[in-house]
Amino acid sequence: MQETLISLQDIAVHLPQKRESNAELSKLFEGFSFEEVAQRVGVFEKAIAAPDETALDLAEAACLKLFERVPDLAKHIDLLIFCTQSPDYRLPGNASLLHGRLNLASHAGAFDINLACSGYVYSLGIAKALMMAGSAKEVLVVTADTYSKYLDPQDRSTRLLFGDGAAVTWLNQAEGPFKLLTSAWGSAGKGHEAFYLPANGLRQIDKAAYIEMQGKDMLKFTYSTIPQHIKSFLAEQHLTLDDIDQVIFHQASALILDFLSSALNLKPEKVFRNLSHVGNLVSASIPVALAEARSGFKAGQKILLSGFGAGLSWASMLLEYQDF
Numbered sequence: 001m002q003e004t005l006i007s008l009q010d011i012a013v014h015l016p017q018k019r020e021s022n023a024e025l026s027k028l029f030e031g032f033s034f035e036e037v038a039q040r041v042g043v044f045e046k047a048i049a050a051p052d053e054t055a056l057d058l059a060e061a062a063c064l065k066l067f068e069r070v071p072d073l074a075k076h077i078d079l080l081i082f083c084t085q086s087p088d089y090r091l092p093g094n095a096s097l098l099h100g101r102l103n104l105a106s107h108a109g110a111f112d113i114n115l116a117c118s119g120y121v122y123s124l125g126i127a128k129a130l131m132m133a134g135s136a137k138e139v140l141v142v143t144a145d146t147y148s149k150y151l152d153p154q155d156r157s158t159r160l161l162f163g164d165g166a167a168v169t170w171l172n173q174a175e176g177p178f179k180l181l182t183s184a185w186g187s188a189g190k191g192h193e194a195f196y197l198p199a200n201g202l203r204q205i206d207k208a209a210y211i212e213m214q215g216k217d218m219l220k221f222t223y224s225t226i227p228q229h230i231k232s233f234l235a236e237q238h239l240t241l242d243d244i245d246q247v248i249f250h251q252a253s254a255l256i257l258d259f260l261s262s263a264l265n266l267k268p269e270k271v272f273r274n275l276s277h278v279g280n281l282v283s284a285s286i287p288v289a290l291a292e293a294r295s296g297f298k299a300g301q302k303i304l305l306s307g308f309g310a311g312l313s314w315a316s317m318l319l320e321y322q323d324f
Contacts, residue, residue, distance in 0.1 A: 004132045007176030008124075008169060008319065011291040012066035014058050015047035015165045015278065025159060034160055042254025046163025046279030048148045055144035056088045058166035060101050063140065066168050067102075073170065074102055079136035080110040081127055083119040083143045083283045085310070086150065087112065098142065109136065117250040117309025118185065119143060119283040120169075121317045124305075125183040127171055141169040145282035152210040161253060163279030167287035177294070178303070178319045184233045185315035191221060192312060218309075222256050226308050227263040233316050234304075241266065245301035248293060250308055251275040251285045282309075299323035 022034035022044055038044050049058065059082065067074050080102075082095035089097075093112035104110070115122050123141045130136050144166030151158045171180070196212060234240055241247075247270055249257055254275060261271050272293040281288055286305050297303070301321045308314035 005173055005175070006128045006131050006171060006180040007174060007322070008171055008178035008180060009174070009176040010066060010069065010170045011167055011287050012062045012069070013165065013167045013284075013288050013291050014062035014065060015163075016049045016053055016058065018048050018050055019045055020048045021045040022160065025156075029156055032156060034156075037160060040255055041160055042257070042273070042275045043161055043163075043279045044276050046277070047165060049146040049164040053146070054088050055084045055086045055146045055166065056094050056097055056101075058146070058164065059084075059094070059098055059142045059144040059168065062144070062166045062168040063098070063102055063142065066170060070170070073138070074104060076138045077104050077140055078108045079127070079130065079139045080104060080108060081113060081123050081139065081141045082110070083113040083115055083123045083141070084145055085114055085116050085119075085282065086144075086146045094144075095142075115311065115313060116145070116282050117252065117280075117285060118307035118311065118313040118315040120286045121183060121305050121307045121315035122185060122313075124169070124171075124180060124317055125185065125315065128180050128183075131171065131173065137173055139171040141171060143167050143169075143283035143287055145284060147211065147280075147282050150209065150211045155210070158211060158213055161280045163281055165278060165281045165284045165288055167284045167291065169287055175322065175324060177322055177324045179322055181318035181320060182237060183315060183317035184229070184236070186225075186229060186313070188221070188225070188312040191217065192310075196310065219256065221312050222252070222308060223259060223263070226260060226306065226314060229314055230264060230304070230306060230316060237318065239302075243302060244270070244304045246270060246272060246293065246297065246303045247306070248272050248286055248289050248303060249306050251278070251280055251289060252309065253280065297321040297323070
């Protein structure tokens with residue numbers, strides 16, 4: 001039995017207008033050179049949401065860009081998935097709010113996914129499964145985060161790293177630029193305190209609303225888990241990294257990208273990077289990178305997406321470029 005074709009037709013991206021450079025940050029932290037540290041981290045500037053600008057606002061702007069390119073698309077959407085860890089409210093979810101702003105049809109489903117750096121790949125996998133089951137035909141996968149609002153103003157490590165942004169990915173069952181192949185994911189929930197936000201939930205409502213990141217633990221998790229995950233995932237598809245033409249990792253940091261490239265013996269030209277000018281965009285990291293990288297792809301090439309981070313969680317997916 002032939003598998004149902006699921007294609008990625010387009011990606012639209014929106015970043016906030018405000019830009020934050022490391023030179024600006026250096027003025028706020030006397031005696032600390034962000035430019036010097038940025039050589040290791042890999043982030044030199046990024047977009048930061050305005051005080052009254054949320055992930056929902058960024059997502060709406062990205063969707064409107066997509067609808068400008070495909071004017072009749074909105075009325076055909078029958079599923080909206082919104083992946084974010086910085087929703088506007090505890091409830092309702094951002095998917096419902098965005099559904100209303102975009103005036104989507106009442107028969108269109110809408111739900112949130114609470115995942116971060118692995119969330120895009122998770123969302124693609126879930127969307128594909130629902131489409132193959134016949135539950136949806138035209139799908140928007142929205143990924144947007146404004147982690148800048150969770151950062152301690154005095155925490156130099158997180159302020160250097162995270163940017164804000166949104167992307168919307170349009171999937172359907174027609175021939176398109178990217179064919180979605182297979183995916184795999186994993187979790188290690190016992191390690192959640194390596195990166196989490198203690199406040200704003202119901203367990204610790206009186207703590208400061210800042211992200212707590214244990215950098216060494218996150219590095220250890222990435223080093224011990226992701227290379228083997230990728231090798232095993234490809235082996236299950238009877239592939240090796242020699243069969244992959246381009247790898248798009250979650251843009252975590254230059255240190256992590258360097259390690260993964262070395263551990264997997266990947267040549268620099270095979271690993272796409274856009275970290276320097278956008279920072280770590282959390283759930284929007286991979287789709288923004290994929291949109292930027294697209295112009296360099298050739299028909300028939302295989303692209304590996306791999307995200308990893310808070311949860312702890314990880315996920316990878318294979319795409320095949322069709323050159324449409």
